[in-house]
Amino acid sequence: xxxAKLTQQQADELKGKEYTKDSVFNPIQDANDxxxxxxxxxxxxxxxxxxELPLIEFEPKIYDDLI
Amino acid sequence: xSRKFVYYGAGKSGGLDPDAEAFLTATGITDPTITSAIDTxxxxxxxxxxxxxxxxxxxxxxxxxxxxxxxxxxxxxLDVAFRLTFFGGITHTVGFNPNGTNGYANTFCAAASNVxxxxxxxxxxxxxxxxxxxxxxxDTGTLNSVNQTSLLGISTATxxxxxxxxxxxxxxxxxxANRIGSYCATKNGSTNLRxxxxxxxxxxxTSVGSLPxxxxxxxxxxxSQSGTNTNHFTNQNYTFATYGDGLSDTDVANLTSIExxxxxxxxx
Numbered sequence: 001x002x003x004a005k006l007t008q009q010q011a012d013e014l015k016g017k018e019y020t021k022d023s024v025f026n027p028i029q030d031a032n033d034x035x036x037x038x039x040x041x042x043x044x045x046x047x048x049x050x051x052e053l054p055l056i057e058f059e060p061k062i063y064d065d066l067i
Numbered sequence: 068x069s070r071k072f073v074y075y076g077a078g079k080s081g082g083l084d085p086d087a088e089a090f091l092t093a094t095g096i097t098d099p100t101i102t103s104a105i106d107t108x109x110x111x112x113x114x115x116x117x118x119x120x121x122x123x124x125x126x127x128x129x130x131x132x133x134x135x136x137x138x139x140x141x142x143x144x145l146d147v148a149f150r151l152t153f154f155g156g157i158t159h160t161v162g163f164n165p166n167g168t169n170g171y172a173n174t175f176c177a178a179a180s181n182v183x184x185x186x187x188x189x190x191x192x193x194x195x196x197x198x199x200x201x202x203x204x205x206d207t208g209t210l211n212s213v214n215q216t217s218l219l220g221i222s223t224a225t226x227x228x229x230x231x232x233x234x235x236x237x238x239x240x241x242x243x244a245n246r247i248g249s250y251c252a253t254k255n256g257s258t259n260l261r262x263x264x265x266x267x268x269x270x271x272x273t274s275v276g277s278l279p280x281x282x283x284x285x286x287x288x289x290x291s292q293s294g295t296n297t298n299h300f301t302n303q304n305y306t307f308a309t310y311g312d313g314l315s316d317t318d319v320a321n322l323t324s325i326e327x328x329x330x331x332x333x334x335x
Binding site for chain 1: 166203298
């Protein structure tokens, strides 16, 4: 899965902000501690710099806790 | 012996149930098929003595975040009404479809302040059989600790083919190779945790523990009052979800029948 890569500052700027009506950005950290958001967020927002973010392959962070 | 007939046709707008009408007004939905389906859903839940057992009911209709966010039980645009807030990547075309990477919904409903111990249910319907993309997916619920949790997952374990619930401590699980279906986990007045798929009892066992204080999430598992761990995200398409008091086996059968008729009416 492809995601958009953010700097820490960009992630902080997007946290809690709506990317479209009733939907909030949710930057998360991948397995390499990169901050990323999904393509759904990129495509549905109207922030120019978000649409120009570099794209990377998502590597999920693995936790050892069990349900 | 006299029979008591309950008539729901006294409301405005062509005899809609008042609770159905309030939901439709809040969402702005005017589509006649959805209107009729919501009205029938509410009336059927009431006539089967189920309505009062829910804290929230999300019918996921209308195809937008705005229409999907409202709680049928209390359609006010407030956290205290358990109106959903959506985070991350989600598609709202035919229900609520988080992306399995960072998408989920916060219900703002915590078990400890909304149900009583040993009387609780989680119910969710998936109409997809997507292979999970996260390592430890949970479809709905929350987890303060392994002894203080309420969760339901339909793609759990290392092979992602287990229907499991931890309510409020022990994990009860069963093989679930096809994720399409209507799932319920409930405790109804005892420590016996019962798991149903499409109204059939598929597993049960003893679970003690205590009620969690974090908010229930949908599309992942609450791991704090404000979020989750990234390994719990799910990528199924959900068409219905409820939470509330414990349900009897008959209640689960009736709820499943009503929900599946509702979704059949909507063609999904």
